Amino acid sequence: MTHTMRVLKSEWTKVRSVRSTLWTLATAFIVTVGLGALICALTESGFGDRSPADRRTFDATFISFAGMGLGQLAMIAFGVMVVSAEYSTGMIRNSLAAVPQRSTFLWCKMLVVGPLVLVIGMITSFVTFFLGQALLGSHGVGIGDTGVLRAVIGGGIYMALISLFSVGITFVLRSPLLAFAILMPWFFLVSNILGQVHATKKVAEYLPDQAGTAVMSVVPETLNRPYGPWEGLLIMAAWTAAALVAGFIVLKERDA
Template sequence: MLRAEWTKIRTLRSTVITLALVFVIAVGLGVVSLTSVRIAFERGLPLVREDFEPVTDAMVSVLYAQLALAAFGVLVICGEYGGGMIRTSLTAVPSRGRFYAAKIAVCASVALVLSYATVFATFLTAHWTLGKYGPSWSSDGAIRVVLGTPLYLTLLCLFALGVGTLLRHTALALTVVLSFVFVLSPLATVVPGLREVAHYLPDQAGSSIVKVGQQADPVIGPWAGLLVLAAWTAVSLIGGYLVLRGRDA
């Protein structure tokens, strides 16, 4: 089953392209944005935010790349529903629990390996691009950010997988997942009465692992934030399993 799931991922153009975009966006956008930051520093231009933190800001491009990884999580399951392959898969593996567990395991493995490669490459690129203004391994929070950010990305990917299993429709699932990141979270942070809740939304809580210094979340700590995201992910995956078990393909 694990081999079959891996074969599906590496042979589908949509998933391969989406995974490639994760790395390209994180590293490529990082080089472009941080080059402008270095130029601003060197020329004394007042364009850099006052709470600039080399370690956290080095990961900004990764937080954009997370959208591609979330899309991958959705496509892992919704691609089968969209193409009708789900019937073949469930015929080959009648136990829906084993089928779902294999899909989660392979998705998590791919996301984790890619995330570590992407985060390490992004960090090293930031160090090279920013020069003396950039992060180093001895910077405050650097080790935690480099080791913890891939865990955040992987959990978010699995959260998207669970949402995709619940909804069984690529566009709808992507809309829901991206709405958390682009609409609900930003809106909650500026609306009075919702700001306290915003800290516990999936992406807000999980991304606290990336923030250090002045940008650190004053309400929820980095590892506590990951636990909150893990809880969201567990609920999403369990909900997906219940729907998968109870509905026809």
């Protein structure tokens, strides 16, 4: 077994042996699917009360992802915990002693965490969509309709990116309390507030979550962004890449 394979096996063991990390992924699935289903059911029952203008711009695909705002918090928690567990337990010293090549250590962690959150994100996104459309009834759309498959796949990628962004930020901060104190309020509250205030709205459109959610929109009027859905996801990917690079720089330059 090569050195890299041993490191990958070690990182996988770390992830699956800590129950709290796996529970956060389960929570992300349950919250996103459950809240999305509830909102779709309520939307269908009250659809007749909508104005003609609201009906014309109704985005059945986007409404099925309404639970992702809370579900993403669990994905953020997962990203924080897979890194902070190293620092809070002092395991980081043993990890870096066993893998002195810090780039190898980081990339092996990414090769374990990245595919895992992508798979969970995709499963969550597809289940959320199909259940939501079933509950919307005649107001729902099909996976083969224009832009829908892109939105569903994009939703899964979004959940993976938000988790990887949190991994990078936690490597920078090296503290679970600080990471949670910054990331949770920011994505749950601050980012949304900035997006609603006229003076900061144009800046907020380029924040990672605000840009990333554009990919889940099929009706342009839903989000009214100055860029397209894939461009929005690329903006979020750039934020994620920047966070991971910053995390690597801190990991490389600072002592464990």
